[in-house]
Amino acid sequence: MMSQISNALSDFFFEYETPRQVLVRNRRVGVVCRLIQLGVLAYIIGWVFIYEKGYQSTDTAVSSVFTKMKGVGYTNIEGRERVWDVADYVFPPQGDSSFVVMTNYIITEGQKMGKCPELQGKHNCSSHADCEGGSFKRTGHGQMTGVCLNATKTCEVLAWCPVEDDVKIPDPPMLMSAVNYTLFIKNSVTFPLFGVSRSNLVENIDNAYISKCLYDPTDAPLCPIFRLGDIVKLSGFKFETIARVGGAIGIVVDWTCNLDVDVKHCIPKYTFHGLYGNAAETDQARASVGYNFRYAKHYLEDKEQKRTLLKVFGIRFDIIVQSLARKFDIIPTLTAIGSGVGIFGVATVVCDLVLLYLLPKREFYKNMKFKYTDSHVQDPDSEACSTETEVCKVRDLYISITLKPICLVFRTADVLFICYSCRSDVGATF
Numbered sequence: 072m073m074s075q076i077s078n079a080l081s082d083f084f085f086e087y088e089t090p091r092q093v094l095v096r097n098r099r100v101g102v103v104c105r106l107i108q109l110g111v112l113a114y115i116i117g118w119v120f121i122y123e124k125g126y127q128s129t130d131t132a133v134s135s136v137f138t139k140m141k142g143v144g145y146t147n148i149e150g151r152e153r154v155w156d157v158a159d160y161v162f163p164p165q166g167d168s169s170f171v172v173m174t175n176y177i178i179t180e181g182q183k184m185g186k187c188p189e190l191q192g193k194h195n196c197s198s199h200a201d202c203e204g205g206s207f208k209r210t211g212h213g214q215m216t217g218v219c220l221n222a223t224k225t226c227e228v229l230a231w232c233p234v235e236d237d238v239k240i241p242d243p244p245m246l247m248s249a250v251n252y253t254l255f256i257k258n259s260v261t262f263p264l265f266g267v268s269r270s271n272l273v274e275n276i277d278n279a280y281i282s283k284c285l286y287d288p289t290d291a292p293l294c295p296i297f298r299l300g301d302i303v304k305l306s307g308f309k310f311e312t313i314a315r316v317g318g319a320i321g322i323v324v325d326w327t328c329n330l331d332v333d334v335k336h337c338i339p340k341y342t343f344h345g346l347y348g349n350a351a352e353t354d355q356a357r358a359s360v361g362y363n364f365r366y367a368k369h370y371l372e373d374k375e376q377k378r379t380l381l382k383v384f385g386i387r388f389d390i391i392v393q394s395l396a397r398k399f400d401i402i403p404t405l406t407a408i409g410s411g412v413g414i415f416g417v418a419t420v421v422c423d424l425v426l427l428y429l430l431p432k433r434e435f436y437k438n439m440k441f442k443y444t445d446s447h448v449q450d451p452d453s454e455a456c457s458t459e460t461e462v463c464k465v466r467d468l469y470i471s472i473t474l475k476p477i478c479l480v481f482r483t484a485d486v487l488f489i490c491y492s493c494r495s496d497v498g499a500t501f
């Protein structure tokens with residue numbers, strides 16, 4: 072018993088089996104096979120390794136963005152001069168990666184709680200019955216008191232009075248000067264897998280440079296200071312339109328880095344996209360154009376609470392950081408090589424098909440490729456065929472079709488062979 076086990080073990084360890092190959096001297100098969108192998112090689116080297124960089128592993132960054140606006144606006148409405156600085160036109164003021172720059176507004180000053188007439192238009196009435204007391208209109212400004220005012224022919228409401236009249240959007244925009252405001256973006260990214268941190272203030276971008284540079288896609292692609300007019304233009308919109316009704320623009324900071332080369336080549340790339348609406352569409356085609364919101368400043372005057380209401384039209388900027396770093400890694404390399412070797416098997420399969428099924432001398436090659444066992448010794452699995460059989464020839468990949476009972480034969484190649492009958496006289500039709 073022990074010696075049997077040790078024999079089996081020594082057989083296992085000290086023997087090696089390798090498949091026997093058949094060398095076929097045939098130009099057609101040779102050329103087909105080499106062409107396919109060449110194609111597979113080109114795919115693996117050209118596409119998988121060079122183009123898709125299959126030898127690298129990838130990681131995306133965690134990132135943080137700060138922003139800062141600079142610039143001053145000026146308005147002169149019927150002799151009332153006013154200057155708008157950053158604290159007046161940026162919402163919210165913290166320097167988020169998403170913020171709004173006010174470019175146009177409708178201001179309603181000195182509102183206080185009280186009763187006053189609704190706007191004309193949607194809220195017209197001809198009698199008190201049209202203004203049901205205690206109810207609201209969805210588009211109204213307050214709660215209706217049940218009174219239809221004679222002077223204006225509109226319902227009276229309990230609301231912040233006087234109610235805001237936002238029917239007419241100022242044109243040209245009140246703060247056209249926004250075109251010259253500048254936006255400073257600070258962005259830092261970390262690729263945790265590779266332990267690499269970068270900031271958009273890369274090498275050569277120092278204080279002296281920042282103090283005078285302005286982003287330009289060709290002349291200053293790394294300057295982190297952007298003129299709003301340029302951003303809007305690069306996103307494909309017209310500043311006049313977007314400033315009047317508002318809009319949304321995405322600034323994409325793209326960090327696509329190959330960390331196999333020096334880290335100083337890992338630099339950001341800025342692109343600009345309109346996030347709402349299509350620059351090519353006409354304004355009329357859009358159902359709800361623009362971007363606006365309301366904002367109120369409350370104060371006390373003579374112990375009475377009052378507010379200033381601003382309907383703000385502005386450009387909303389969303390800074391989106393997109394990142395992908397790559398670096399050499401042994402595991403994806405081996406995976407790519409392994410799958411490449413596997414695809415080489417395709418060449419073998421195709422060439423075998425050509426050799427065994429298409430060539431005129433296929434019978435000759437078949438005989439050379441397959442070694443037939445002389446099976447006078449009955450295979451127990453093919454019992455069903457045994458009655459009328461003399462020889463049951465089961466060939467790799469062949470199915471012999473005849474009339475007689477069915478038997479299934481499994482071969483080592485894990486291929487299921489179906490041999491309907493094993494009668495040697497009829498059984499040779501393939």
Ligand SMILES: *[C@@H]1O[C@H](CO)[C@@H](O)[C@H](O)[C@H]1NC(C)=O
Nearest residue numbers: 246247248249250251252300
């Ligand atoms: C923006 O700046 C340019 C150059 O300084 C100036 O010519 C232009 O009038 C400014 N535009 C606005 C709307 O202030």
